[in-house]
Amino acid sequence: MSKTNFWNDLGWGVGPILLGLVLTTLALMAVGADPARAYATMWTGAFGAPEKFSNVVDAWVPLVLGSVGLLITFTAGLWNIGIEGQMVMGAIGAAWVARTVDLPAPVLVPLLLVAGALGGALWALLAGALKVYGRVHEIFGGLGLNFVAMGLALYLIIGPWKRAGIASTSGTEPFPPAAWLPNWPGLSVGPIEIALALVSLALVYLALRGTLWGLQLKAIGKNARAAFWLGVPTQRHWLGAFALCGAFAGLAGAEQAAGVWARLIPSISGGYGYLSILVVLLSGFQAGGVPFVAFFFAAVTKGSVALPLDLQIDSALGGVLQGMIVLLYVLSQGVRAKFR
Amino acid sequence: MRLEFQHIHKHFGAVHANNDISFTIEAGTIHGLLGENGAGKSTLMKILSGFIRRDAGEIRLDGHAVEFKNPAEALHLGVGMLHQDPLDVPPLSILDNFLLGRQTRLIQDRSAARADLQTLSQRFGFDLDPDAPVASLTVGERQQLEIVRLLSRGARVLIFDEPTTGISLPQKVKLFETLRLLAQQGMTIIFVTHKLADAEDLCEQVTVLRLGRVVGQVTRPFTSAQLVQLMFGQTFATRERAAVAPGEPVLELRDLCVADYRLRVPHITLTARAGEIIGLAGIEGSGQRLLLRACAGLDAPVAGEIRIAGAKMNRQPYRAFLARGVGYLPAGRLEEGLVAGLNLTEHFILARRTREWLVNWNAAQNHARARIAEFNIRGDPASRVESLSGGNQQRALLALLPLDLKLMLLEHPTRGLDIESTLWVWQQLLERRQRGAAILFSSADLDEILEYSDRILVFSGGRVAQALEGRETSAQQLGELIGGKGL
Incomplete structure (x- = not known):
C-alpha cells in the first residue's frame, strides 16, 4: 500500500469518528448538558480506577469473541443476526454444566466453556439449517431464534432453575465457586477471558487469510454460484460458518455467565451480539481493526454507565455515540465508493 | 435526426x-x-x-x-x-x-x-x-x-x-x-x-x-x-478440421426430460462419444441450457437416465460429476463462473480442488502465471477478474477447466468474443477433443454450429429433433428447423 493510500484510508476511517463526536456533542448541548463534563464522566467511568478499567475489559472480551465469529459469517456472505441468541444459548449451556457437574475447577471450567461453545454452535446451526434447507433468510431466522433463546433463558430462571424459595428475574442461584473463571484479586477479569479473546482472534485471522477454507469462504461470500461452479461445497461451508460463529458467540455467553455474573441472568448476552455486528462493520470486516474498535466500544459502553449517577444524563448516550459513528462510517464508505 | x-x-x-x-x-x-x-x-x-x-x-x-x-x-x-x-x-x-x-x-x-x-x-x-x-x-x-x-x-x-x-x-x-x-x-x-x-x-x-x-x-x-x-488488418481463413474417429460413449441420455418453471423438453436421447462435437442449436431458452446443466449435475432432470462413461449419474451431486471428468462452462462469466473481487491466482487455487489445508501462495502464483501464459490471458496473477475484458474473462474460464476432461459442456463458448478470440477458443477446444473429450456446446450463431459440429441437436418449441449430421446440414435447413419447420 502506498503512503497516500494509507493516509487516505486513515482519514476516511477517523473522519466519521470525529464527526460522530461533534454530532453527539451538539445533541448534548441541545438537551442543555455540559459536553465537557459528560465526556469527562465517561472517561473516568471507563479508566478512572483499576476496577473500572477491568469492567471495560469485561465488555471487551465478549465483543471480541462475537466479532471474531462474525468475521467468519460475514466472509461467507451471511448476516448472522442470531448471534445474540447464540450468546444466550452459550450461557445456558455453561449454566447447565455448572449446575449439574460436580468436578474440580481445572476440569469444570474447560468443560463449561466447551458446553457454552456447543450451545451457541447448535443454535447457530439451526439458523443455518433454516437457511440452507428451509430457505428462510438468516436475518429472519436469526431474529426469531433470538427471541426464543431469550425466552428460554427467562423460563429457566423463573422456572426449573429458580432460586430456592423465590422465583426472581434477577437470576439463578450463583454457580458453585469451582465454576467461576478465576479473576485477578480485586478485579472482575482474569487471564482466561483475555487469552480466549486473543487466541480466538489470532486463529480466525490466520484461518481466513492462509487456509484453503478461508479462500473458499471468501469466494462463497462474493459469489456463491460461481464458487459452487468452481467446486466449492457451498452449503457445507455455510453451515460450518454458522456453527463456528455460534461457537465463538457461545463462548462469549459462557464467559459472561461464569466470569462476570457467576449465574444465569435474563439479559446475559447484554446486547454484545448486536454490538459486535457494529464492531465488525466499523472494522471494515477486517480482523486487524476488531480489538481496537471493540475496546473503544467497550469503553464507551462502560463509561456511560456513570452518566445518570453523576450528571442525570441517560446512559443511552453511549449507544447514541456508537450508533452515530457506525452510521457515519458506513455512509463515508458509501460516499467514497461513489466518488472513487 | x-x-x-x-x-x-x-x-x-x-x-x-x-x-x-x-x-x-x-x-x-x-x-x-x-x-x-x-x-x-x-x-x-x-x-x-x-x-x-x-x-x-x-x-x-x-x-x-x-x-x-x-x-x-x-x-x-x-x-x-x-x-x-x-x-x-x-x-x-x-x-x-x-x-x-x-x-x-x-x-x-x-x-x-x-x-x-x-x-x-x-x-x-x-x-x-x-x-x-x-x-x-x-x-x-x-x-x-x-x-x-x-x-x-x-x-x-x-x-x-x-x-x-x-x-x-x-x-x-x-x-x-x-x-x-x-x-x-x-x-x-x-x-x-x-x-x-x-x-x-x-x-x-x-x-x-x-x-x-x-x-x-x-x-x-x-x-x-x-x-x-x-x-x-488481416483476413482469417477458416481451417479444415482434422477428422477424429469417435471412441467410447462418454455421455448417454435415455429418454431424458429436462424442465424449469416455464419450459419442459421431454424425450432427449443421445449418445456422445469421445472425440465428438455436438452442437445444440435453437432459439435461446429452448432447453439447451437445461440440458447442459442437467448433464453437468447442476440441475436434476425430471425423468430419464444420464450415464457418464457408463455409470448412471441420476441423483448424484455436482461434485460426483466433476470427479468423473465433466466440465461445464457457464454463459454468465461474472455471474456463474468468476468471483468478482478475487484475483486470478485465487481462482486457480479454488479450481484445483486440492485437499491441502494451507495455501502455498508462492506455488499458486507460479501455477497461475503458467496458466495465464498458456491461455494467453491479458492480465497477471494478481489481476481481479472483473478488471479483465470479456474475451480475457472467457479465456480465464476455459483455463479454470481441468485439462483431462472427458465431457465438456459449453454454454455459448464464444458469445461476445471477436473473431480472433473465437478462433483461439475453438483451437483450444479442438485440441481437447483430439485428446478424447466429447464436447456439447450451445450457440446462437448458426455458422459456428455448422462449422464445428459433427452432429447437431436442434431445440425448438419444447422439442428436440433427431441429431443431424453436421456435414450434411445446410444453414437453410438448420434455420428452418430452429424456426420450427419440419420438426
Missing part, C-alpha cells in the same frame, strides 16, 4: 477507450458500427445514450450540441438504446414495462397507454399481449417491446447493441424489416455488431473502430472482406 460525433475522447484509467472519434450519421439511415471486443463501440454508445460521460468532444443532434447526464435525459432529447440484455423487469407485464420510466401523474392512465402500445405494435406488426408477463417472452419479443417503448417516449435515434444475438432466424428477418421501416420513417438507426453478414445485409454505411479510433468507413456496396480488412 442527423447525428454528429465530434472529437469524442474517453479515458478509463490508462486506457484511451475513445480517441478522437468523429463521424456523421444522416437521418433516415441504418448505420453499422463494427469492431472487435475492446474497440470502443460500447463506450461510444454508452456516451451517446447517457450512461457514461465523455471526457472531451461534442455530440450534435440536428446541428445542435447536446448534453445529457443520464439515460433519461438522453431519451428526452431523442436518443434511445436497446441493450444486448434487455433492461426490462421480467415479472411485470408488458404494459407495466411499457409504462415504466414515464414521467406522469400519480395515477397512470393505463387505458391510454394500452391503446398507445397497441397502435405502435400494429404499426410494426408486432404481436405483443399487453397483459403477458415479460418473463414469458423470447429475447426477440423483448426487443420488440423495447422498440415500441422507446418510440413512445419520443426516441428518434435508436441504438441496437448486438440485437441479432439470441434471436431466431424468423425473428431476425422481422427485426431487419422493422429496422428498415424505422429508417424509412426518418429514424436514425445505429446497429452495433460484430457479425459481418448482418452488417452487409442491413447497413447503408458502416464505421469501423479499432483500439478506440475510427479506422475506416464504407458505404454500400461493400464486401465483408473489406470489413474484415478494416477490423483486423
